[in-house]
Amino acid sequence: MNPRFPARIAKGLALLASALAVVACNNSPYPEGAAAKNTLFYSFDERSPRYLDPTASYSNNETAYTYQIYEPLYGYHYLDRPYRLIPKAAAEVVRPYYLDKSGQRLPDDAAVEQIAQSVYDIPIRHGIMYAPHPAFAKNEKGEYLYHHLTRAQLGDKRSPWDFEQQGTRELVADDFVYAIKRHATTRIEAPVYAVFAEYVLGLKAYGAKIKAEDAKLLAGLPEDIQDKPFLDFRKWPLEGAEALDPHLLRIRLKGKYPQWSYWMAMPFLAPVPWEADAFYAQPGMSDNGLSLNQWPVGTGAYMMTEFIRDRRHVMKRNPNFRGEPYPCEGEPGDAKAGLLADCGKLMPFIDTLYVTIEKEKVPRKEKFKQGYFDVPEIERPEWGVDFRNDASNSDEVKKLYDERGFKFPLSTDISNWYLGFNMLDPVVGRGKTPEEQEKHRKLRQAISIAIDWEEGYGRIFQNKGGVTAQSPLPPGLFGSREGQGTFHDPVTHKIVDGKVVRRSINEAKKLLAEAGYPDGRDAVTGRPLVLNYDFQKAVTPESKTENDWMVRQFAKLGIQLEVRATDYNQFQDKILKGKHQIFWWGWLADYPDAENFLFLLYGPNSKSKSNGENTANYENPEYDKLYRELQTLDDGSRKQEVIDEMVAIVQQDAPWSFGYFPWGGLAFQQWVYNGKPSILIRDMAKYYRIDPALRVARQAEWNKPTWWPIALLVALILALVWIARRGYQARQRETAVPLRPVAVAARVAP
Secondary structure, eight states: OOTTHHHHHHHHHHHHHHHHHHHHHOOOSSOTTGGGSSEEEEEEOSSOOSOOSTTTOOSHHHHHHHHHHOOOSEEEOSSOSSOOEEESSBSSOOOOEEEOTTSOEEOTTOOGGGOOEEEEEEEBOTTOBOOOBGGGOBOTTSOBTTSSOOHHHHTTOOSGGGSSOOBOOBOOHHHHHHHHHGGGOSSSOOTTHHHHHHHBTTHHHHHHHHHHHHHHHHTTSOTTOSSOOOOOGGGSOBTTEEEEETTEEEEEEESOOTTHHHHTTSGGGSOOOHHHHHHHTSTTTTTTTOSTTTSOOOSSSEEEEEEETTTEEEEEEOTTOOOEEOOSOOSTTTTTTTTTTTTTOEEOOOSEEEEEEOOSHHHHHHHHHHTSOSSSOSSOSOHHHHHHHHHHHOHHHHHHHHHTTOBOOEEEOSEEEEEEEOTTSTTTSOOSSHHHHHHHHHHHHHHHHHSOHHHIIIIIOGGGOEEEOSSSOOTTSTTOOTTSTTOOOTTTEEEETTEEEEOOHHHHHHHHHHTTOGGGBOTTTOOBOEEEEEESSOOOHHHHHHHHHHHHHHHTTTOEEEEEEOOHHHHHHHHHTTOOSEEEEEEEOSSSSTHHHHGGGOGGGBHHHHSSSBTTOOOOHHHHHHHHHHTTOOSSHHHHHHHHHHHHHHHHHOSEEEEEEEEEEOOBOTTEESOOOOSSOOOGGGTOEEOHHHHHHHHHHHTOOOHHHHHHHHHHHHHHHHHHHHHHHHHHHHHOOOOOOOOOOOOOOO
């Protein structure tokens, strides 16, 4: 036995004690010194964003990246309410002019039936530069360095920053033309192509043209090939989009569509440089995770510098961003709230956006309370409500939140949550015959009555609570009747003593029996009715509670509800393929107009048929006809009439159980400034400002190490060392034997 063995034990235990002491001093999840940097720390949920390509991206979790990186033509004033459009990449917000069928200009107040075209001539700002990217890099001859790569030359590069050279160029009007054309792609999802094709002159025919041209490019290649030849949209002109000069964009629409200005404030109308499209179309790029979905190319305040899937995303200040002045005016009360203190200062204020995965709600809240998240999530509008609910339920929690100076600004904004029915489904869907359609409608109506939204999201789940919806339209939009008098959904509610109350479960059971399922069993086969509920998140303790509540709502009718919870990316796949039956979804307004919610039920916008946003795949000819009229109307009496008729139709057809309109609120640390809740403003990061020194001080104050367990552990280790040493010495003494002389026989040579 090695006599130094106890010393080795002692040394190892001492090192362990030292390591534990160091851990006790710093429990931050970030590298040493990170808190002192001009970095905003927040989290994302479950999985990395699926689409950061501006043509395909349309989910809320993706806006935390797309709106920081891309720069559409327009945006919204950060502080003003009601919302007001302001220019971003455009030099000004323009009004369209109108042409008749012969191309003659019409007065601005021309009747809708006279208008053949709406023309938008949009000036583009001079001097806007793209963020650095190898797609723009050129040699001394002006040739692109990285547009003709082989797989061998690409090698193991997995980030644009793995390329030696970066380049840039000025934004031009043709980049917007390219972006509009790209919605006709057959290569990726294009969720608003159906909407745009109805209005952008020639886009529908252009889609057919691109499909044919793409088929030529792919002829003879395997169907599952990843490295598809570059589909260059510059080759084919589009009637409705052209660059009159490098800084003047013309967009021509069929008829009149006042809401088009709002679309120009979304990433769908962000510029796409053809160089980026060509760069990412090269061999091996897809296999190496190099595409616009991971590595966007924009002109906005930030650029993606690190993308570790399902773990971490980092965006840094775009060194080529020109800077924008912080607003100097807002709503009454904004100055008192400190929201005008940075008036006129150039944005962005923060250098780095550091986003890490946090799969569960409880640890995310704890990290916020410890000061390790500056905001829990940048894009979710309910965190302030959640924390306020915690404080209202506990004086101790309220005291802690007050002491730590957490800020939870609240607002009411335009969004909703609902339960939807897939109208293509053979059980809950539209039905094939008039008789079947009536029975299926009654089944949906019965379920809509049984789901007690007032109980669930009015009293039980208060951290996500809101006001029970009677229609698809949130309050605050022109045309919404929500909250006005005794407005209600006559299918699910009725007036009793002048108050709106939910219809009884017996009324729901009567409808269920008329639908062919008395007591929740098929009247013909006697089998229980089992329905599938597709939930858009993997099960966590929080979501399980909500899902269990939903199961109980169906059980009131004797219906068995099978919860099929998946992560959001898998959920999107299922929805796109039409393999859903009943589903949970919500909508955050893209723009402040009723059309933005009513288009979610417009037939040609079907998700599973046309890759649109009508996830219920609902189709009603009368509703669709009214919707097309709605799109041409300015706010006024006729628009209100049309909206009322459309709402009445979907109330009867019940493609949704309308759910609730949530309260909106954000959560900020005391060292984060300029936070104002908003559904529509998604480029919020450039407005935020932080005080890193205050963060360092508060993190140290709130996370002081508790030394006595370490001291106790060290004492225990020393005691164990002493015991081990004594035991070893005793064994050495017990086994010691006196040495005796040994006789050695001499060997004598003969």
